[in-house]
Amino acid sequence: MDIDYKINAPVSAQTFLDLLKGSTLGERRPINDLECITGMVNNSNLMISAWQGDTLVGIARSVTDFHYACYLSDLAVLTSHQRLGIGKHLQILTQQQLGPQCKLILLAAPAANEYYKHLGFEHNPRCWVLDRNQTLN
Structure with a gap:
């Protein structure tokens, strides 16, 4: 299988959406909100994509400062x-x-x-998430 990897190659919101729907990640992403999907693609500052011909088969979409922290969003x-x-x-x-x-x-x-453990990631139980719908006291 010949896979071509690209760094920061343009990916349309629809192409990204199709990938999400064809992967298990689509279950946890706003696939019915094209405006949000478009914002996700347009505001990432590091995207590594995997292509088989003209078909996007994989993506690593990140937001990073390149020096201290890189959040691998997808x-x-x-x-x-x-x-x-x-x-x-x-x-x-x-x-x-x-x-x-x-x-x-x-x-x-x-x-x-469990997938990330075999890649060398260390589990960190100190993550916190505040959903936009939650109010601050």
Whole structure:
């Protein structure tokens, strides 16, 4: 299988949406909100994409300062292309774009929680999430 990896290549919101729908990540992303999906793509500052011909088969979408912290917002691979090393390669290419002190941070999907351990990630139980719909006291 010939996969072409690209750094910060243009990805349309619809192409990204199609990938999300074809991966397990679509269950936890706002796939019915094209405006939000468009904002997600347009405001990422590091995207590593995996292509088979003209088909987007995987993506690592991040927001980073490139020196201290990189939040890997989405690591998605089409279900038909999973277990082929694409996700691992996307993560490696992401790290290669970062400075030597930059930490790669992500929130694991429940089904993928164990996946990151074998890639060398360390589990950190100190993550907190505040949903926009929650009010601050």
